[in-house]
Amino acid sequence: MSSLNNSFMHLTPFSHEDILIRKILQTHMPDGRLFDAAPFLDVALSIVRHISKFSVVNLQINAFPVEKEHGVEIGLDNREIGCIINHIACEHRSSHSTTMAVLESVEKYSWGMKAVIVLVAFAMSYGQFWLVIQLYHENPLALCLAMLKGIPKKTELMSVFENCSKPLIYLFEKMVDLTKCMLDFEILPVQYTGIDYEATALMKTQIHLSSYWVMRSAVACTSQITSTIYEHINPVSSVWELWSLAHRISYIHYHLKKEFDSFKLKIEKKIKVNLIHLLGEVHDDNQKVLSSLFALKKDFPLKSGLSKDKVGVDVLINKEVILFISRPNISLEKLLFILQQLQYDSRHENRAYDIVWVPIAKAIAWSHSEKKAFSSLLELWPWYLLYEPTALSLSVIEFIKDVWQFHGDPVMVVLDFKGKVTSLNAIDMISIWRDLAYPFSVAREKELWVEQSWTMELLIDNIYPLIMYWMDQRKIICLHGSSNINWIRELTKKMKAITNASVQVELIYVGCKDMEITKDILSTIISENLSNYLPLLKIYFFWTRLECMKRSKLRLGYETEDDTFLNELSSLLSTSSADKGWLLVGAAKSKDILRLTGNQCLELLSLFDVWGEYANKFGILGAMRQALAPPIQAGCGNFAIIPHVEEITEDACVCKICNALMEKYIMYQCTSV
Numbered sequence: 001m002s003s004l005n006n007s008f009m010h011l012t013p014f015s016h017e018d019i020l021i022r023k024i025l026q027t028h029m030p031d032g033r034l035f036d037a038a039p040f041l042d043v044a045l046s047i048v049r050h051i052s053k054f055s056v057v058n059l060q061i062n063a064f065p066v067e068k069e070h071g072v073e074i075g076l077d078n079r080e081i082g083c084i085i086n087h088i089a090c091e092h093r094s095s096h097s098t099t100m101a102v103l104e105s106v107e108k109y110s111w112g113m114k115a116v117i118v119l120v121a122f123a124m125s126y127g128q129f130w131l132v133i134q135l136y137h138e139n140p141l142a143l144c145l146a147m148l149k150g151i152p153k154k155t156e157l158m159s160v161f162e163n164c165s166k167p168l169i170y171l172f173e174k175m176v177d178l179t180k181c182m183l184d185f186e187i188l189p190v191q192y193t194g195i196d197y198e199a200t201a202l203m204k205t206q207i208h209l210s211s212y213w214v215m216r217s218a219v220a221c222t223s224q225i226t227s228t229i230y231e232h233i234n235p236v237s238s239v240w241e242l243w244s245l246a247h248r249i250s251y252i253h254y255h256l257k258k259e260f261d262s263f264k265l266k267i268e269k270k271i272k273v274n275l276i277h278l279l280g281e282v283h284d285d286n287q288k289v290l291s292s293l294f295a296l297k298k299d300f301p302l303k304s305g306l307s308k309d310k311v312g313v314d315v316l317i318n319k320e321v322i323l324f325i326s327r328p329n330i331s332l333e334k335l336l337f338i339l340q341q342l343q344y345d346s347r348h349e350n351r352a353y354d355i356v357w358v359p360i361a362k363a364i365a366w367s368h369s370e371k372k373a374f375s376s377l378l379e380l381w382p383w384y385l386l387y388e389p390t391a392l393s394l395s396v397i398e399f400i401k402d403v404w405q406f407h408g409d410p411v412m413v414v415l416d417f418k419g420k421v422t423s424l425n426a427i428d429m430i431s432i433w434r435d436l437a438y439p440f441s442v443a444r445e446k447e448l449w450v451e452q453s454w455t456m457e458l459l460i461d462n463i464y465p466l467i468m469y470w471m472d473q474r475k476i477i478c479l480h481g482s483s484n485i486n487w488i489r490e491l492t493k494k495m496k497a498i499t500n501a502s503v504q505v506e507l508i509y510v511g512c513k514d515m516e517i518t519k520d521i522l523s524t525i526i527s528e529n530l531s532n533y534l535p536l537l538k539i540y541f542f543w544t545r546l547e548c549m550k551r552s553k554l555r556l557g558y559e560t561e562d563d564t565f566l567n568e569l570s571s572l573l574s575t576s577s578a579d580k581g582w583l584l585v586g587a588a589k590s591k592d593i594l595r596l597t598g599n600q601c602l603e604l605l606s607l608f609d610v611w612g613e614y615a616n617k618f619g620i621l622g623a624m625r626q627a628l629a630p631p632i633q634a635g636c637g638n639f640a641i642i643p644h645v646e647e648i649t650e651d652a653c654v655c656k657i658c659n660a661l662m663e664k665y666i667m668y669q670c671t672s673v
Helices: 002-007 016-026 037-053 078-088 095-105 111-135 140-149 154-186 197-230 235-279 287-293 332-341 368-377 394-402 427-437 442-451 456-460 465-472 485-499 515-528 536-555 564-574 598-606 608-628
Strands: 302-304 320-326 353-359 384-386 411-415 421-423 476-481 505-509 582-586 594-597
Touching: 016 197, 037 111, 037 154, 095 197, 111 140, 111 154, 111 197, 154 197, 154 235, 197 235, 235 287, 235 394, 320 332, 332 427, 332 536, 411 427, 421 442, 427 442, 427 536, 442 536, 456 465, 456 476, 456 536, 456 582, 465 476, 465 505, 476 485, 476 608, 485 505, 485 515, 485 598, 485 608, 505 515, 515 536, 536 564, 564 594, 582 598, 582 608, 594 598, 594 608, 598 608
Parallel strands: 320 353, 353 384, 476 505
Antiparallel strands: 302 384, 320 411, 411 421, 476 582, 582 594
16 A cells, blocks of 8 residues: 555655656546536445345345435436446456546546546446346346346356445445545635645645546446456455455545545635635625635525525625525524515515525534424525535634624624625614615614604504504504403403594504413404404514514613613513503504503503593593693693694694693794795
8 A cells, every 4th residue: 555655645756646647637628517416426326235235036026126216317428428338348458548548538527527427337337237137037128138248147146246245335335435525625615725725736636546546446346347247257356356446445535535624624724814804805896705605616606595596696796785694493483574574576686685594503514403494494585595505614604603693593794785794783673674774784773763763653564564554544553462361351341442432442462572471362362352463473573573673772872761762662571471461552653652551551441431531632642641640730831842743743742841731732933034
């Protein structure tokens, strides 16, 4: 093995390996074509393993199990395969000469694909041979072929098969392992292999030799088997030759794998640093950044969620790109919520933004449950996603975790059309405002909060269209929730007394953050027809949006004590699952929302006969506030001038000093100069 050891060391001038590599390189004229090699290897290995289990003694028609899971469309030219089969079956030249002839016939392919084609050709030739053996005792056509091929009788084949089977399958498996290692190197993106040219050059030298030895072993393997069968050569020598080749290939694979792992480690250490520098630079577009994040051979790292076609990052040029980063087994509810907030419309191909799903598992290797969950969820995903998520660079994953702070909960990192990060997590603003949040930057998030007020319209948004319809009808919306079904029964009973008095009010159950409690309560509300309600999934959406609002506010530096919106929101979230229950009363765009809890709520509704008469004058909200306000001897004299707004013309106004309802007067002002 001394010469083999030298082949995996720095080559000295005029060495045997140096001369061999030069000859090998002279046969290499690739045209850039690429194939998905995995299916080819799987089918070839399956053929050889079937043959190894095949019993010559018991030649039953059904003794050869057929696996139907290989739905592979072989894209190779059959004439090329036939040519290679003829070469590797050649008995008149040395193994080296035949190997060089095979290399010339596959000059257009990469080194890994050369080995794949030879292994497939060998498996096809060997498989056809044993298929004839299986059938010729009952099938006349197979018998004719066996006679023309000069295939011996079954009894004569028995000893050959029994002796050669074990070393053959072992050798073939080792050749497949070595080929996969070559393919793993070849699918590394050009951006990665270009980081360390010296290490890349050394790896390529080893790949050249590995490809040669796979082909030479396949040629020698074929020669030994055919010589033993047709020329009646002692099978012991053939078995020894097969074992010798198997150990040689195993040795080469061990060293190549070791070098490849070392090479990847060097590259991975540099990828993260390069990515940090890249994102800190100014670019003309987003292509360089996206190519580095999702680099795969030939730049087809993505696929369309609808068509499932492979696409390059060029489909995202001149667009804002939202990277949706999550676990592959993200809950269905969370995924559906995102899909609702950013509804995909295939008619809007020229939209200014796109989304790419980047699933990242807990461990390097995906678990079975993660693979299964992701497989079912991706059928719902209409946007882009990684074509091969498991091939994402470990350094890129580390970068996403360390720099972009992904720790399991879904995040949405936004890149502008030049590849600059404008938000490390836009999932909250998207959950709140949907497309209105475009271009999904932190600056835009701040603008939206300046414009936003605590209104019923914001709380409901488009989660449930029927409620939005009621708002358009200028109805008062009453949202309620509790984990106490008896409190809910009392509430609905008292609210029906109000609606019977022709007050335009709609009572809707929106549950609480605890979905298990909500599920039970909702079931009772439906069966007893207590009130309107949100479906369970919509209830999840409702509370998820409220949580997003709170996170967004806090992240931007708002304080609960100084911000009315955040104060009201925090109070609502804290009483969400309270046993005593709560009620929110408000109109669509009105900033006046009344929050009532527990017995206070029920007692106020019980007094409707007392304060209901003020509903026509002050509105239902104003009448409720009037009933809740402590008695005042005289007004404080405060006044407020409010510009006329159509949507809130009928709403009552509360004095900010004494909390009493203010009477409405109409003031006209001359605007002439």
